[in-house]
Amino acid sequence: MIRLNTAALTKAMPQLLSLMLILFLNYLAFPGFFEIRLQDGRLFGSLIDVFNRGAPVIILAIGMTAVIASRGVDLSVGAVMAVAGALAATMTVAGYPLPVVILAALGAGLACGLWNGILVAYFDLQPIVATLILMVAGRGIAQLITEGSIVTFTEPGLIFFGTGSFAGVPMPILIAASLLAVAIAVVRRTALGLLIESIGINRSASSYAGLNSKLLLLVIYGFCGLCASLAGIIIAADIRGADANNAGLWLELDAILAVVVGGTSLFGGRFSILMSALGAVIIQAMNTGILLSGFPPEYNLILKALVIIVILLAQSFSSLGGWAFLKGEFRSKGTKRQ
Amino acid sequence: MISMKRILLASTVAMLCAGTAHAADLTIGFSQIGSESGWRAAETSVSKIEAKKRGVDLKIADAQQKQENQIKAIRGFIAQGVDAIFIAPVVATGWDTVLAEAKEAKIPVILLDRTIETANDGLYLTAVTSDTVHEGKVAGEWLVKAVAGKDCKVVELQGTVGSSPAINRKKGFEDGIASASNIKITRSQTGDFTRSKGKEVMEGFLKAENGGKNICALYAHNDDMAVGAIQAIKEAGLKPGKDILVVSVDAVPDIFKAMAEGEANATVELTPNMAGPAFDALKAFKDSGKAPPKWIQTESKLYTQADDPKKVYEEKKGLGY
Numbered sequence: 001m002i003r004l005n006t007a008a009l010t011k012a013m014p015q016l017l018s019l020m021l022i023l024f025l026n027y028l029a030f031p032g033f034f035e036i037r038l039q040d041g042r043l044f045g046s047l048i049d050v051f052n053r054g055a056p057v058i059i060l061a062i063g064m065t066a067v068i069a070s071r072g073v074d075l076s077v078g079a080v081m082a083v084a085g086a087l088a089a090t091m092t093v094a095g096y097p098l099p100v101v102i103l104a105a106l107g108a109g110l111a112c113g114l115w116n117g118i119l120v121a122y123f124d125l126q127p128i129v130a131t132l133i134l135m136v137a138g139r140g141i142a143q144l145i146t147e148g149s150i151v152t153f154t155e156p157g158l159i160f161f162g163t164g165s166f167a168g169v170p171m172p173i174l175i176a177a178s179l180l181a182v183a184i185a186v187v188r189r190t191a192l193g194l195l196i197e198s199i200g201i202n203r204s205a206s207s208y209a210g211l212n213s214k215l216l217l218l219v220i221y222g223f224c225g226l227c228a229s230l231a232g233i234i235i236a237a238d239i240r241g242a243d244a245n246n247a248g249l250w251l252e253l254d255a256i257l258a259v260v261v262g263g264t265s266l267f268g269g270r271f272s273i274l275m276s277a278l279g280a281v282i283i284q285a286m287n288t289g290i291l292l293s294g295f296p297p298e299y300n301l302i303l304k305a306l307v308i309i310v311i312l313l314a315q316s317f318s319s320l321g322g323w324a325f326l327k328g329e330f331r332s333k334g335t336k337r338q
Numbered sequence: 339m340i341s342m343k344r345i346l347l348a349s350t351v352a353m354l355c356a357g358t359a360h361a362a363d364l365t366i367g368f369s370q371i372g373s374e375s376g377w378r379a380a381e382t383s384v385s386k387i388e389a390k391k392r393g394v395d396l397k398i399a400d401a402q403q404k405q406e407n408q409i410k411a412i413r414g415f416i417a418q419g420v421d422a423i424f425i426a427p428v429v430a431t432g433w434d435t436v437l438a439e440a441k442e443a444k445i446p447v448i449l450l451d452r453t454i455e456t457a458n459d460g461l462y463l464t465a466v467t468s469d470t471v472h473e474g475k476v477a478g479e480w481l482v483k484a485v486a487g488k489d490c491k492v493v494e495l496q497g498t499v500g501s502s503p504a505i506n507r508k509k510g511f512e513d514g515i516a517s518a519s520n521i522k523i524t525r526s527q528t529g530d531f532t533r534s535k536g537k538e539v540m541e542g543f544l545k546a547e548n549g550g551k552n553i554c555a556l557y558a559h560n561d562d563m564a565v566g567a568i569q570a571i572k573e574a575g576l577k578p579g580k581d582i583l584v585v586s587v588d589a590v591p592d593i594f595k596a597m598a599e600g601e602a603n604a605t606v607e608l609t610p611n612m613a614g615p616a617f618d619a620l621k622a623f624k625d626s627g628k629a630p631p632k633w634i635q636t637e638s639k640l641y642t643q644a645d646d647p648k649k650v651y652e653e654k655k656g657l658g659y
Contacts, residue, residue, distance in 0.1 A: 030545070032545065032546075039574060040573075040575060045545070049538075049542070053538055053541075147379075148379045148658065149379060149658060150376060152592060163573065238537065239533040239565075239569065240569070241565075243532060243562075245375060246530070246533075247534070249532075291538070291539055291541075291542030291543075291546075292542050292545065294525055294546065296526070297499050297526070297527050298499055298500075300499070300528070
């Protein structure tokens with residue numbers, strides 16, 4: 001499905017190298033990093049933690065990639081996660097059956113996304129402002145649903161989404177991987193990906209070319225909201241409770257960072273969902289590494305910032321044709337240029 | 339703009355007046371921060387219960403985490419001529435002007451749960467707060483007794499980096515175990531006071547410490563992180579409360595559920611009843627004219643599995659945590 005040609009590999013080099021470097025550093029900090037064993041029929045190990053903890057951000061990043069490729073941004077995904085989690089938890093406690101709960105939570109996420117889409121596509125609000133509204137209000141809505149407390153549940157069906165496993169693989173990883181495969185197939189096997197890129201590069205030109213850019217934007221933001229609600233269900237299921245104050249807090253920034261680390265430009269256009277997912281894994285590998293390293297927590301954010309700067313610089317260096325540029329500089333030394 | 343402010347003020351006052359249906363001995367205005375956490379909600383509901391017990395007419399103004407709203411509410415209370423004002427200050431500074439206005443109107447002010455920074459501490463009557471250093475110490479002393487001289491490696495889940503409860507609860511715990519050379523904190527990381535981070539960080543601790551076999555106890559700066567960590571311990575195939583002792587601070591209902599199931603061992607209460615001692619101090623002040631001390635420390639009560647956690651859970655469940 002994903003053709004791995006050498007050109008794509010070369011483009012992904014900075015990210016792949018960063019990931020390998022971070023994993024290697026993790027191994028140095030904690031020699032048992034790559035050990036994996038079965039615990040109660042579930043894979044157990046630090047590497048599994050990286051993917052399991054990274055799953056919500058991977059899911060967010062999938063939706064966020066489409067939004068950013070359309071030259072937008074969605075700041076509300078963290079708040080939408082809280083809304084979906086709050087709804088799922090309170091409905092479960094109220095005794096609704098699992099399918100109804102899941103559909104309602106996903107439906108709420110979709111509705112939030114469509115709301116953003118309407119503001120951006122039909123009212124021409126700037127995406128950062130349009131989604132800021134829901135970023136602030138969404139958490140309030142979630143708090144209204146839970147009435148300010150952490151709503152805990154014991155329904156095994158819902159908990160399965162967070163801590164269950166299939167063939168040893170934790171559910172969050174399976175969900176993220178399936179969504180990733182479906183999303184890549186849909187945008188690359190159809191013209192959809194091309195259309196998203198085209199409105200990202202030039203929306204009015206795309207409209208003149210006969211593309212219904214408003215509808216497409218609506219679909220993109222709706223999809224992003226849907227992804228956010230899925231992530232919200234997973235994290236609520238993981239802790240068996242909906243914490244409206246903290247669920248998904250600041251995760252919108254991690255999702256945007258994952259997309260950027262993956263190499264998609266904030267100015268829209270060409271995008272890669274797979275690379276965004278890789279970006280999310282890089283971020284989580286770093287987080288898990290910091291937790292294992294035993295550094296005092298005061299260093300967490302500084303370490304994170306340092307690593308991110310290095311990755312982004314490496315990326316920008318390589319996309320500018322950095323090595324060729326350096327070579328050229330050395331050669332031109334001594335010869336005066338006009 | 340000014341008229342707008344007047345209308346807002348008038349409507350605040352009108353709203354406050356709406357509650358005064360019955361004659362009460364004392365009318366007290368309470369400027370509450372807002373609904374920032376479950377504990378805050380419990381503090382509000384306990385304040386109402388304590389007021390009702392004493393026949394006090396308590397008017398609560400929700401500031402939605404904004405100081406300007408609190409100042410507005412306090413001015414409203416002054417205009418109304420309440421007998422006293424309680425404030426749970428959202429920030430530490432910027433209170434001098436409005437508190438001077440209250441003092442001029444001869445309305446005593448009592449701070450609840452948090453203190454303020456001011457050059458003139460005559461601006462408020464007293465502050466009712468818990469001692470977060472002491473809370474950590476109580477937790478530490480419990481652990482010293484519980485392990486009874488055996489070697490014990492402790493992992494610590496800190497609160498938000500730089501927040502005063504995190505700094506103080508860490509310091510207090512270290513003081514509490516200082517006398518016991520058999521107890522050592524081997525790992526300490528922040529879990530941001532949340533369940534999900536508590537779980538994630540504990541997963542890391544468990545792996546880094548030989549699958550959790552090297553860990554003898556977990557100390558969490560709040561119960562929510564402990565609840566998350568308990569799940570991580572279970573998923574690693576260990577028994578929380580037995581293989582790894584769990585002690586935390588706050589005493590929210592869910593930790594009592596865990597204690598009743600034997601998965602948590604002890605918690606130190608951050609009582610939501612700050613208003614009760616404040617009412618008593620105020621009454622003594624009104625009756626005798628004798629000013630209370632500037633700081634009234636609330637009790638940091640230790641709860642263990644022996645304290646009928648199931649019953650405490652039922653009692654606390656309805657308080658809005």
